[in-house]
Amino acid sequence: MVQNQKMRWIQTAAFLLCSVLLIMVLGSSSVHAAGVSQKVYDEAGLFTDEEVQELEEQAAALADRLNYDVAIVTTDDAEGMETYRYAMDFYDSHGIGVGSNYLGILLLIDMDNRKVYIDEHDSGVTQLEISTAERDAILDVIMEYAYDGDYYGVAASFLQEFPKYIGNGESGVQDYVDDQPKTPWERMKQRSGIAAIIASIVSACSQLGLRSGQKSGGTVTARSYQKDKTNLKRKEDRFIETTTVRRLIETENRNGGSNNDVHHENGHSGGGRKF
Amino acid sequence: MLNYKCPACGAYMQYSAEKKCLVCEFCETTQSIDALTEEQRAELLDASSASTEVYDEPVEDSDGAIINLRHYICKNCGGEIMTDENTAATLCGFCGNPTLIEDRLSGEKSPAKIIPFAISREKAIDIYRNWTKQGKLTPKVFSSRSSLEKVTGMYVPFWLYDYKNTASMRANATMVRTERDSKFEYTHTDHFDVERSIQVEYEGIPVDASKKMDDNLMAQLEPYDYKELVEFQLPYLSGFQADKYDYTGEEMKQRADSRVKSSTEDALRATVSDYESVDVIDKDIKLKNTKQEYVLLPVWTLNYDYEGKHYMMTMNGQTGKIIGELPVSKGLAWKWFGGVFAAVFAVITLSALLF
Numbered sequence: 001m002v003q004n005q006k007m008r009w010i011q012t013a014a015f016l017l018c019s020v021l022l023i024m025v026l027g028s029s030s031v032h033a034a035g036v037s038q039k040v041y042d043e044a045g046l047f048t049d050e051e052v053q054e055l056e057e058q059a060a061a062l063a064d065r066l067n068y069d070v071a072i073v074t075t076d077d078a079e080g081m082e083t084y085r086y087a088m089d090f091y092d093s094h095g096i097g098v099g100s101n102y103l104g105i106l107l108l109i110d111m112d113n114r115k116v117y118i119d120e121h122d123s124g125v126t127q128l129e130i131s132t133a134e135r136d137a138i139l140d141v142i143m144e145y146a147y148d149g150d151y152y153g154v155a156a157s158f159l160q161e162f163p164k165y166i167g168n169g170e171s172g173v174q175d176y177v178d179d180q181p182k183t184p185w186e187r188m189k190q191r192s193g194i195a196a197i198i199a200s201i202v203s204a205c206s207q208l209g210l211r212s213g214q215k216s217g218g219t220v221t222a223r224s225y226q227k228d229k230t231n232l233k234r235k236e237d238r239f240i241e242t243t244t245v246r247r248l249i250e251t252e253n254r255n256g257g258s259n260n261d262v263h264h265e266n267g268h269s270g271g272g273r274k275f
Numbered sequence: 276m277l278n279y280k281c282p283a284c285g286a287y288m289q290y291s292a293e294k295k296c297l298v299c300e301f302c303e304t305t306q307s308i309d310a311l312t313e314e315q316r317a318e319l320l321d322a323s324s325a326s327t328e329v330y331d332e333p334v335e336d337s338d339g340a341i342i343n344l345r346h347y348i349c350k351n352c353g354g355e356i357m358t359d360e361n362t363a364a365t366l367c368g369f370c371g372n373p374t375l376i377e378d379r380l381s382g383e384k385s386p387a388k389i390i391p392f393a394i395s396r397e398k399a400i401d402i403y404r405n406w407t408k409q410g411k412l413t414p415k416v417f418s419s420r421s422s423l424e425k426v427t428g429m430y431v432p433f434w435l436y437d438y439k440n441t442a443s444m445r446a447n448a449t450m451v452r453t454e455r456d457s458k459f460e461y462t463h464t465d466h467f468d469v470e471r472s473i474q475v476e477y478e479g480i481p482v483d484a485s486k487k488m489d490d491n492l493m494a495q496l497e498p499y500d501y502k503e504l505v506e507f508q509l510p511y512l513s514g515f516q517a518d519k520y521d522y523t524g525e526e527m528k529q530r531a532d533s534r535v536k537s538s539t540e541d542a543l544r545a546t547v548s549d550y551e552s553v554d555v556i557d558k559d560i561k562l563k564n565t566k567q568e569y570v571l572l573p574v575w576t577l578n579y580d581y582e583g584k585h586y587m588m589t590m591n592g593q594t595g596k597i598i599g600e601l602p603v604s605k606g607l608a609w610k611w612f613g614g615v616f617a618a619v620f621a622v623i624t625l626s627a628l629l630f
Contacts, residue, residue: 184627184628191626196620199620199623202615202616203613203616210411211412211608213410213411214410214600214601216406216597217495221541223542225498226475226476226542234443234470237468237469239465239466240466240468243464243466244462247462249458249459
């Protein structure tokens, strides 16, 4: 009998160990690869082959160095979508992004809507996100090329400008990347402290819930004993006067002329300008 | 002291919530209370029990006040029954013989009406047991039959108050509408002088008149269905405990007043709707108490001591609504805490293998 129990314990322990190892193997293989190899998607045909080649090399080098995916997209058919929506959909549907949070940045030159748009995917989990002011600063530089019809200039200047701001400059990005645990065991170790805090909070909350389940009660108001409906003896509503306040409606065109188009959605954040 | 004896076998009879009449536990003879004539009632009474009162004993209660404990001899077993000054019905602690003290519920002290128990003792135990199962931290020993057997049926004295209140108010109210053209948004605020006057009636605002019962617990047991109020008759108390009131109707009226006052104010305020804002500048609430009635309402109580703390759970003897707090087992609480902690900790740390 005791022997059987011992055997069952050993079997259970072995099963749990195998399960953990299997999860580790599957887990390590499921981590998203460091971005996709293609970086330039010139669907509007704005660049020459040489320019595409050059942009590909620069973007790939940047992505490798920052551990942060970079994509340059042009289109002359936004498929009826607004520029920001096309950029987000393109990002999500083409597997762009590094790691489990799909970190990366995309520049879209939308000839259909005549707009340049920068879309960043950060999921709000890192400090890498570019602020609106920083994005404006990038757009200030690259839009000069757009107004002149130099779309290669837009893309090339973008690759030069954005690393200055992302994560407070390139060193900031590198610090963040270096801080990231590389193996599942390292991640587990890093998360154990947070896990203990969250587990304590959840356990304490569950105790509150369980203890409230130990009580039963509920009062009724005197209204429950009201005999009939309220008998309204007198009802007078005398109009006295009307006061009016007028407010100027602010429109985008009156907002300093920057004509910014800012969006935050599902881990994406971005902004753009018409040209 | 009074007892009702079975006309067939002479054993003592108790009121049955299920059969809604007096029932002999031994030969199951039943006797309808409504159909009893004065003669039949006199015949049912155990005449020999009239001289069972033996002596009074003044004692000091927990608040330092002197109360008079009265001792009786049970005619059934000879055991001593001890009551305080207000006990009107009780059971012998030795043989369970139902005993009524008539003079404490007669004349001015006689209740006008009573709602007889609709929940039987067995059903009350079942309801308590089901309730204990809802509390995941309830100690197992508490759900046991022996613990729940301590349930006691008690008629609690209540005063019921009727009101015919009038209220009026004057207020400044506003309605807001907006419109816009290509450049501007216009906000128009219409100002009104509003006057309202209402009459609202309440029937049977209950206030418990017993010192023993916790006012808050009793208030939460509401509502009772007053359609089942019947003329008070002593036989309804047979088999239960009952107290006469500790406080008069005038003494308790203030509590009823405060309940209807806030409700009348709410009813008045509810007549001013469809406005964006209402600023009351004048209000007058007049309470008019038209009737007060002394009644007995049925309550099942369960007293339990666990780890030095006293727990009192009460149940509406008509509807089965339970009010109270179940004891908490420290062992079960720690097991739940540990289980939830381990599960959450494992999920979060193991998720690191995947993400």
